[in-house]
Amino acid sequence: MANTSTVPDIQAFKRYLLSLQDHICDSIESLEPSTKFHEDAWDRENGGGGRTRVIANGDVIEKGGVNFSHVLGDKLPPSATVNRPELAGGRFEALGVSLVIHPKNPFAPTSHANVRLFIVYKEDMEPVWWFGGGFDLTPYYGFDEDCIHWHQAAHDAVEPYGQGYYQKFKKWCDEYFYLKHRGEPRGIGGLFFDDFNEGSFEHCLAMVESVGNAYTKAYMPILERRHLLPFTDQQRDFQLHRRGRYVEFNLVFDRGTHFGLQSGLGRTESILMSLPPEVRWTYEYPIAPNSEESKLTDYYLTSKDWLA
Template structure:
């Protein structure tokens, strides 16, 4: 297996920083279209163990209520359980991890919450060759779904996967459906997208090309969804439903998300780890929705694993 050189690692770092900057700039432009002057604030930080990052956060905008686009590149002296459960051969090894993680909570209930992540992990077990892999993906969590948006989202995922193999989209879509599942609720977090981890089945360069395609694909797909929906009118009842469904997002991130657990177990920066949580969310005791309502249809139809490209293309 080809091992990444210091120059390779630097190229990944440069891409991640550029991706972070482009995502923030593009979303700020969506804010400006609504007359808002709210921008992402950059918070540079370091950690005693080594490394650091840049947390870019936007709050209380006209378009984005809370958003985080986080870059980190950290050194780890002893890998935690969240990293070694699937790889016991690297337990206790030194490592470095870098990535960009994005969570955007729009203000308008017609615009879905979205998440993306691309990352590189390199472990150096004593006396052994380095072990590396890429991970990432993106997923969409709508409150009032628009079929054309869901179709475009999955079409983008399909198309960016196509140059890397005919079966890759189906594999990473299934992985996303399996991963973003709230077992205690028996429902999906949203309508899915792509998810992958431990990616080193190709040489380093091809793996790097894939995470670039994923990061760039997320930005293109989510901007189109903002433009289609951010100016739609909404009611107070729809806003209440949005806050209720955000509670599910919080539950998932605190109970199941491996990235959150990894950050906590490596002594990560708590403000950056929990920036994925919205400023406002709600929990109601067993709410009842009308059988014909869009709220009921969200849970009964959209929050189930589906072949969206086939169902919505017909």
């Protein structure tokens, strides 16, 4: 059950989100010599709006988006009340930063992160609030070193705020980013949590800020190690094939995508910025046994305790 004991300090979280967006964009641009993020500010009549930032066709980043949004609505969409029927019909306010980075090099993994706050206002009820977020990594060619580093950063981001949080949120991530129709995970996981309101608003805010701050600590060293590695046309083709899995998850399962499109308050271009610019679906894509390509699904995309 969501916490109703305090009214959340929305402005404090909004200030943090805007600074986080700046920090992540600056970090990505530090590796990208040829292009910068393009900013597109947008507003809605009801007072909501956002700040979309997209980078494309760079030497390092083929496409990436780091988006801030703050939307208000008169009625929760169905995707937001499936697990919370008591909140149906309530007004809502949602704000967060969401990002996806698709590097050009097949050895550099795609990364995703978001942090968000959701508040519901309903007659005869105190405001109901909760946080959500996390980050996850989707490699095409895996490296143990990268997986261990990624999960160590995830562990260090949340464990100080509650013993066992890392294992809890890692398991949640593994289960959420799973393509049921394929019978495989989207990537090597990381952190995922929703409906988070354990303790005071200040405690929850501190943990969520720690997760947001950990993203560049987790991702930038991996991107720095991999973005200049030489690759073949065949490895590029495999990357485009595997990107298809990413698209399938985002369009079929992702709650954030569904909420943005169903609410009618988001901006479609911003919501779908997570999709890669190039992708292929090849019928029965040929993968040789015991190859580096087969190792992705046979080894990396299996449930592991990377910190064991």
